[in-house]
Amino acid sequence: MILMAQPNEILDRSVDDGPLTALAGSTPATSAPGMAALASIAGRQLLVGLRFLVAMTVILGILYPLMVLGLGKVIAPAKAGGSLVGSGGAVVGSSLVGQNFTAAQWFQGRPSAAGANGYDPTASGGSNLSADSGTLLKAVQTRRAAIAKADGVDPSAVPSDAVTASASGLDPDISKAYALIQVDRVAAARNLDRAGILSLVLGHVSEPILGFIGQERVNVLELNIALQTLQSGS
Secondary structure (H helix, E strand, C coil): CCCCCCHHHHHHHHHHHCCHHHHHCCCCCCCCCCHHHHHHHHHHHHHHHHHHHHHHHHHHHHHHHHHHHHHHHHHCHHHHCCCEEEECCEEEEECCCCCCCCCCCCCCCCCCCCCCCCCCHHHCCCCCCCCCCHHHHHHHHHHHHHHHHHHCCCHHHCCHHHCCCCCCCCCCEEEHHHHHHCHHHHHHHHCCCHHHHHHHHHHCEECCECCCECCCEEEHHHHHHHHHHHHHHC
């Protein structure tokens, strides 16, 4: 037969035996660290953070860029130097940054919204007009009509890159199609043989990257420098 203790007996025993925590055993309470100890800990942590900041600044902000630049100058010195293009013994630009050619005797690049007159490297950017913008549509129609008239082609033959600006406003290349429709105008303006100008253009056509990324393109600055050289030698 099992005897059940009464509730009052349990309460009395708990009181007599002392607090339950005493039965389980307890560790002595420790005092909180003082202000001096806290300041010391914070100072050590701050010092560690500052050391890490300085180390990462030196490694990632100085050593790593110098290493990449050094490797670039060894592997591809021209590109590491800004892909500069020279003519007549002087640097006239970069093959990575387009220039604003407007005269009839030059091959012309894409429209540009970078700066007031276009192709301003300090104001790189697009027009920020949406694809359904009426302002953009009107500008495209105006450009297409002007190019068709200047180059003597049907408006339907004017490629899209001839009437739309790039996102950067500094695109150095144009499509092969846009370069080809300018051949007659340039040849007439310079009084040069059309076949020679056409051959020059075809010789400056770059294939798509890896054979499938992008499209055939022509660097306008490099083409115009070659055109000037051809004119000088004729």
